[in-house]
Amino acid sequence: MIKTVIHAVLGINNCTLLVFYTNVRCWQYRIISSGGSVFGERKIYYTAEAAGREWVGEKG
Numbered sequence: 001m002i003k004t005v006i007h008a009v010l011g012i013n014n015c016t017l018l019v020f021y022t023n024v025r026c027w028q029y030r031i032i033s034s035g036g037s038v039f040g041e042r043k044i045y046y047t048a049e050a051a052g053r054e055w056v057g058e059k060g
Contacts, residue, residue: 002022002023002024003022003023004020004021004022005020005021005022006018006019006020007019007020007021007027007048008048014033014034015031015032015033015034016031016032017029017030017031018030018031018032019048019051021048025042025044026044026045026046027044027045027046027047027048027050027051028040028042028043028044028045028051029051
C-alpha cells in the first residue's frame, strides 16, 4: 500500500502548491492552477529541500 503524507499546501498567485511524500516515490510536488489543472513532474527527490532547490534553479 502506498502511504502519502502531505507536507505543505501553499497558495501562490491564485495557484496551489502541494508538497508531499510517498513511500514509493519519495518527495514530490504539484501545482494546481486556479482552473483546476495539475502540473508537476514525476521526478524523485530524497528531500523536500532538494525538490525546492531544483525548482528555483539552485545547486546544492
